[in-house]
Amino acid sequence: MKFNSLKTKVLFWFALSTLITLFLFNWALYYFLEQNTKLSIQNKLYDKAVFINKKIINNVSIDKLFEAEELKTLDVAIVKENKIIFKKGKVEFDNYLEFIKKDDSFFVFNRDNSLNGMYILRVSNPFKGAILFYQYNVDEEITKEFKQIKQILIILEPVLFILLLLLASRLVDKILRSIKDITSTANEIYVNNFSKEIPQPKYDDEIKELVDSFNKMIIRLKDGVEHLEQFNSDVSHELKTPLTVIRGEVEITLNKIRDPKYYEKSLKTIDNEARTITEIVDNLLLLTKYTKENIEQTFDVISLDSILLNTIDKFKNQVKIKNIKLNIEKLNPIQMNANSVLIATVFSNLIDNAIKYSKENTNINISLYEDDNIHFIIEDTGIGMEEKHLNKITKRFYRVDPSRNKKVKGFGLGLSIVQNSVFLHNGDMKISSEEQKGTKIEILF
Template sequence: MFSFSFKNRIAFNYIVSGSFLIAVVFVFIYSVVKYSVNNHINEEIQEELNKHLNDISTDSNDTYLIQVDQWRAREHNSISVNPVFVEFYDNHKEIIDKSPNLKNSNIQLLNNVNNKFIDTKLNSIPIRQIQTPIINKGKIVGYLVVAMSLEDFQIVLILKNILLITFPLILILLFLIARFFAGKSIKPVQTIIETSSQITKDNLKTRIPLPFNKDELYVLSENINHLLDRVENAIDREKQFTSDASHELRTPLAVIKGTLEVLIRKPRNQQEYEERIQFCVSEVDRLNHMVDQLLLLARFENQKQNIKKETIYLNALILDNLIRFSDKIDNKKIKIITSFNDDYYINSDNYLISIIFSNLISNAIKYSNNETDLTIKLFEDNNSILFSLSDKGMGIAATDIDKIFTSFFRSDVVNHSEIKGTGLGLSIVKRLCDLLKIEITLTSEINKGTTFILRFPEVNLK
């Protein structure tokens, strides 16, 4: 099997289909010309046959007479480009008379082929003849043979040779033309190949130039560029995530190591040991919580989690999460205000929705001031269910709102170092909202509080 380039394959496939069409056209032309020439010769021979039959008369002795004078006169007065040969035979198949143009030659009288057109030869010249019996009173009294040269038919043979010669020449010419235009058509593919060969893990900025015509190659180039955008963004996120994760994990490990080194430098009393060990335990818990969140975030990074849809009673799910954080709520003396206008149900993944509520409520409690209100609302708007969570805490600076869903980002951490966290909670919330097609928005004002709003899609309504 020959290995053709893509350009040659296009040209070859075009030629295969084109050759069939050209062959059909050539056969049709040849057949029409052949049929026309054959009919023309046959009609002329038949016409001559009828004329000469009219020149024959029969006497009382059943002998037919040829009106030679009329025949000769007609032959001299008519112009014939293609000569007609005529011979008369008696009932014994002996020649009685013939046309002068035969001279010393004779047309062969054949057996059992009366009234049929037969191709024979006269002195090596191809002719077509027809013979008919001359009948008088039911008896054959002679034969009339009319023939005509097949020189006109040579046109058909010449045409056949021309078509056979030109057919491969046309195919070769069409192949070269098709190959030329195929090369121009797939030039954007060559550009894609050259550009993609320049793209490496260290060079993801290069993009494929879009073709001028918005055809399939334009769509292909555009999709490849979008793919490169996603790959670049994913690699950038991976690099940033790896950098941030290593930094965040290194900090508590360094604190634990430093604390333990201080403990072993000199003997301590039991209370000091207990305080330092308890501090290390809290750092281990913080580290364990961070690892759990990192694993959870990685789990949904590529959105490969299988969503298990079921009917969720939002009112009960929110109250369950509030009970989980009841101790923290009581410690900060936060007043919970719930506003549920009705019972609200959605079709979604109960586990993932619970994680979203848990992280949002945990964040709201963490950043709320003591003895303030935390308001939770469920309501319907434009055929969608909305969840609203408002706290009266420190708020988020306007410059940080766009970064709040970035992994490990914590707003104003310097001025609020007493608030512990990993900066992963809201990143997980955003990832799950994207996965479940939930729209999440927030508004915030420094020292006044923050409001998160979730809009569940209409298709999730029960």
């Protein structure tokens, strides 16, 4: 077991904490045992003092009194009017007056390297004074008490310590099992392999939260890599054509000296293709810029009807050229928490497509209203499409048939951007179309 491993560190601190706890327990036990023993000795001395006082009151001779068996071993002094009138035993009652004047009755102090106790019973009958008792080696009795407990603790505490350490080791192993699974899974994850997932623990605790967070991170990494790969694939695929045109135009132009008009025509071609590249890249960046994780940070309360009217106004020249009439069948004032750029893009792309694929002198009907959901509906009477294309039309760069309408400019990104924008707003998009009759698209938020 490595010393710098998490398990070793946890067990080390647990063992240290346990040892400190046991030490404090032993100290507390000794302290309470000491206090209890002192109290027991105090009570014994008190009982004897009361016994002596009763005898004195009953006029029993002091000399005869201390001949009793239970009093023979006592060191005692009787004080009358601040003077010792009787003393028995080897002890010198130094400073006895100071002790008598104090409020306490029981005193413990060190003398001759042992703990000794003195008890004072203050009396007023048959004389005013005090009876002083002296007890040697108070700590000896404490030691006797503690010795028995110590023998039990010597056996019990090491066993208890080992059991606690084993239990802690098993508990740490159980906790670290999920962390080992995370480490194992992380070691198996690389750019082209995000299929691994950490097994879920049985209990709903902090470890499960960690596992859930890690699995979600794997999904986010997978989505990020897929977005990047898709972006790279799309860019490399779609930029080939305009770049090939630019390169070919440059090679032909530089092949020999030409007149200025040819150079002007060639530069216009290169400019158009450069604009095409810029538009493709801008659209791809719009597709990859926002994700489910960051979209809500861009949300604000917006007016859908105002954005729609502003968008329609931008197409007034295009509809005028084809003599198309934009009919607003239903328009409710609607407030929504959303990304204004993406919502404007949704309206713009759908209206743009409807105009592009509509014949001249036709109508485009638009509705924006709210019931249980928010509805945006746009319906044209354009060229439409076959049903087989409906499940593919929102894929990037998909075009139904470029040859059927060569005048229509586009890259096949518009509906893909619309669908992604709707998805990011937790919406839904329904497309219905019939060839040569038109297309209807409904957005629900």
